[in-house]
Amino acid sequence: MDVNLTTTDWSMAIYNNTTTTVPTTTSKYGEYGPLEEFKIFWAAVYINLYYLWVIFAIGFPGNMASIITILRMPPLTSSTAYVAVLAAVDTLAIIDKLLFHQLTLYDVHIGVGGCRVLYYFGSFFSMYVNWILVAMTVERFVAIWFPLKVGSYCNGRKAGTIMGVIAIILLLADLQFLWTATQHVSETGNVDCGFAAEYQTFISLYWYWIDGTLYAIIPCILLFIFNFLIIFGIRRSGRIQKDLTNSKSDQMAEKFRQQRQITIMLVVVSIVFVMLTIPNCLFYIVKPYWTYQKNSYDHAKFVMTNQIIFVLSDSNHAVNFYLYFLSGKRFRRRFFDTILCRRAVRRPFTSVMRTINSNVSNTSIYTTPSSKQNGETKFT
Numbered sequence: 301m302d303v304n305l306t307t308t309d310w311s312m313a314i315y316n317n318t319t320t321t322v323p324t325t326t327s328k329y330g331e332y333g334p335l336e337e338f339k340i341f342w343a344a345v346y347i348n349l350y351y352l353w354v355i356f357a358i359g360f361p362g363n364m365a366s367i368i369t370i371l372r373m374p375p376l377t378s379s380t381a382y383v384a385v386l387a388a389v390d391t392l393a394i395i396d397k398l399l400f401h402q403l404t405l406y407d408v409h410i411g412v413g414g415c416r417v418l419y420y421f422g423s424f425f426s427m428y429v430n431w432i433l434v435a436m437t438v439e440r441f442v443a444i445w446f447p448l449k450v451g452s453y454c455n456g457r458k459a460g461t462i463m464g465v466i467a468i469i470l471l472l473a474d475l476q477f478l479w480t481a482t483q484h485v486s487e488t489g490n491v492d493c494g495f496a497a498e499y500q501t502f503i504s505l506y507w508y509w510i511d512g513t514l515y516a517i518i519p520c521i522l523l524f525i526f527n528f529l530i531i532f533g534i535r536r537s538g539r540i541q542k543d544l545t546n547s548k549s550d551q552m553a554e555k556f557r558q559q560r561q562i563t564i565m566l567v568v569v570s571i572v573f574v575m576l577t578i579p580n581c582l583f584y585i586v587k588p589y590w591t592y593q594k595n596s597y598d599h600a601k602f603v604m605t606n607q608i609i610f611v612l613s614d615s616n617h618a619v620n621f622y623l624y625f626l627s628g629k630r631f632r633r634r635f636f637d638t639i640l641c642r643r644a645v646r647r648p649f650t651s652v653m654r655t656i657n658s659n660v661s662n663t664s665i666y667t668t669p670s671s672k673q674n675g676e677t678k679f680t
Contacts, residue, residue, distance in 0.1 A: 334595035341600040344607040349405075351611050352398045359394050359618025363387040366621040369635045378459035379562055382436040383624070385463055386429060390617040393425035397614065400493070407491040412482050415493035420477040423511070424470055429617065430519040430573070431466045435459070437526045437570050440563045444533035473514060476507065508584075516581045523570045530567055565628040569620055576612045576619075583609045 335341045366387035370380045400418045403410055410418070439454050480499040484492045495503050583605065592598035624631045636642070 338600035340604045344604040347607050355618045362621030363391040376456050378454045381456050381459045386432045389429050394617045396422040415483045416478050416481040419481045423474045427470045427515050434519050434522050435462050441526045516577050527570050568627045569623050576616050580613045
């Protein structure tokens with residue numbers, strides 16, 4: 301663990317949080333120095349050593365289950381495409397972080413090229429999952445507030461284009477890692493990845509805020525705004541669903557129920573993301589002004605706080621499957637069909653929905669229940 305905490309990346313928090321050690325001294329202390337006197341520091345050390353394995357053990361099978369379940373929920377829609385890609389990138393992010401952690405823990409010489417690749421893709425994966433979630437949330441906003449636009453803007457092809465554009469932007473933003481990152485080897489043989497001396501000013505003064513803005517600040521703000529609007533829209537559409545049910549419009553009532561179900565599922569995921577990421581935002585805003593005496597108890601508290609922030613942020617890569625399972629009835633049913641090797645039963649409603657999708661109306665979701673409704677309804 302780097303008790304000096306000099307790396308300043310937001311999305312690369314794990315690389316702040318790995319296995320670089322301070323030089324071993326001839327005093328009564330070990331490699332960490334006087335901080336070893338504090339139990340809170342040792343708690344942070346042991347969390348650092350094992351928490352990524354816990355996240356991997358929870359997240360890897362969950363993400364694989366998400367991908368398999370989604371692929372068994374045809375037809376492919378924008379919503380299922382986002383969920384499948386999100387699960388895949390979450391898995392890659394966990395693997396990258398864990399690989400970096402173990403290589404530096406055991407002082408493996410991966411070279412300058414290895415450090416640059418791990419930094420580059422680690423930062424990209426961490427940012428990309430957050431922006432996929434933003435894209436999913438914006439799509440839900442369109443589905444709830446502008447149902448007549450769903451067919452035009454919310455389909456698999458548009459989702460692929462959006463994810464491709466986001467990926468290109470973030471890959472370009474992270475290019476600086478391919479020349480700023482390097483490998484450091486201490487006199488005692490400790491191997492770590494960091495930044496070349498000539499780029500330290502850029503990393504500390506400029507990339508710190510660029511990275512933080514792309515990784516956490518903008519996604520959190522957008523998710524907060526759009527989820528507020530979505531929740532408000534769900535309440536309004538709920539009244540219409542009730543009216544449709546009362547008027548025996550079974551097909552339209554089912555349409556609203558399916559849209560609400562996928563929307564609620566993704567809103568839950570977005571809210572949990574914001575809850576786990578906001579501490580990261582607040583900590584890194586406060587961090588430059590957090591003063592403490594080196595090797596003091598306040599220093600140990602800072603290290604522990606730093607560690608907790610990493611655990612919360614990295615947990616985002618592991619929890620989505622369980623949120624889908626708890627909040628999505630159809631997802632849960634299809635998951636059980638998958639693990640029990642049961643043939644999915646196609647509900648008669650599917651053919652009805654295809655008919656509804658072929659009829660275009662000039663009304664919206666907020667018109668009277670007797671009006672025709674339109675929009676893309678192939679939501680999972």
